[in-house]
Amino acid sequence: MSGRFAPYGWSLVLHAVVVALLGVSLHAPAPRPQPAAAQAEAEPIQARAVDEAQVQAEVQRLRDEARRQQQQEEARRQQLRDEAQRAREVRQREEQRAAEVKRRAEEEQRQRAAAEQERKAKEAAEQKRLADLQKAAEEAEKKRIAEEKKARELEARRKQEEEARKKAAAEADLKAKMAEAQRQMEAEAQKRAQERARQNATLVQQYIADIRNKVERNWLRPATARPGMTCTVLVQQLPTGDVVNVRITRGSGDAVFDRSVEIAVHKATPLPPPPVPELWEREIEFIFEAR
Numbered sequence: 001m002s003g004r005f006a007p008y009g010w011s012l013v014l015h016a017v018v019v020a021l022l023g024v025s026l027h028a029p030a031p032r033p034q035p036a037a038a039q040a041e042a043e044p045i046q047a048r049a050v051d052e053a054q055v056q057a058e059v060q061r062l063r064d065e066a067r068r069q070q071q072q073e074e075a076r077r078q079q080l081r082d083e084a085q086r087a088r089e090v091r092q093r094e095e096q097r098a099a100e101v102k103r104r105a106e107e108e109q110r111q112r113a114a115a116e117q118e119r120k121a122k123e124a125a126e127q128k129r130l131a132d133l134q135k136a137a138e139e140a141e142k143k144r145i146a147e148e149k150k151a152r153e154l155e156a157r158r159k160q161e162e163e164a165r166k167k168a169a170a171e172a173d174l175k176a177k178m179a180e181a182q183r184q185m186e187a188e189a190q191k192r193a194q195e196r197a198r199q200n201a202t203l204v205q206q207y208i209a210d211i212r213n214k215v216e217r218n219w220l221r222p223a224t225a226r227p228g229m230t231c232t233v234l235v236q237q238l239p240t241g242d243v244v245n246v247r248i249t250r251g252s253g254d255a256v257f258d259r260s261v262e263i264a265v266h267k268a269t270p271l272p273p274p275p276v277p278e279l280w281e282r283e284i285e286f287i288f289e290a291r
Contacts, residue, residue: 241270
């Protein structure tokens with residue numbers, strides 16, 4: 001700043017000097033008439049007047065110079081003001097540009113922060129979704145395993161029940177077959193027994209008829225006997241057919257007739273053997289009838 005205003009300052013200094021000189025010359029006392037000796041000094045006074053004219057001229061020149069310098073200074077100041085204005089405008093534009101850049105940077109940072117926050121939120125949501133899916137998959141797997149286990153248990157129980165049913169059915173069928181076989185065997189046995197009994201009955205009847213015939217052959221008819229008279233005789237014998245004892249269990253009403261039958265049984269000893277050994281009985285009971 002001191003370099004810019006130095007010419008203007010010097011002009012002011014010169015101006016001040018000139019004004020001071022003028023003041024001195026104007027306030028100086030008017031010259032008094034001088035003696036001849038003093039006229040000798042008039043020339044210096046004239047010279048001083050000439051100097052004042054020069055001074056005036058110099059002052060005017062200095063004034064013009066000062067004015068010119070002032071105009072130059074004013075022009076330089078205006079230039080400086082213009083430059084300052086342009087600098088302010090440039091600075092304002094730079095500040096606006098910087099502010100815009102800062103705003104954009106802040107906006108981008110805000111957008112990045114929002115995007116980062118959104119990304120983190122999405123990532124957290126995705127992680128939660130994956131965790132939920134993993135949990136759901138694990139639960140589904142556990143449920144599947146439990147259902148498979150339950151299905152296996154049910155299948156095993158079904159198989160056991162089926163096997164038990166089959167076993168029970170087989171046992172029932174076996175029992176039924178055994179019962180049927182037993183029934184058939186019993187029926188066959190009963191049939192055989194009936195047949196044997198029928199045969200035995202026939203043989204027994206034949207056996208008793210043989211005994212009765214032999215007794216009749218040894219019977220001596222008493223005078224009191226009439227055709228058709230009967231008595232029931234119980235005979236006790238040995239396996240050899242030998243008679244041990246004879247007893248009338250149901251008499252004819254005629255003691256002589258009954259006694260004659262007892263004697264005839266004793267005379268018939270040994271009694272005829274049965275057709276088959278199985279028909280032998282220790283006691284034989286038959287009806288004796290007079291012919």
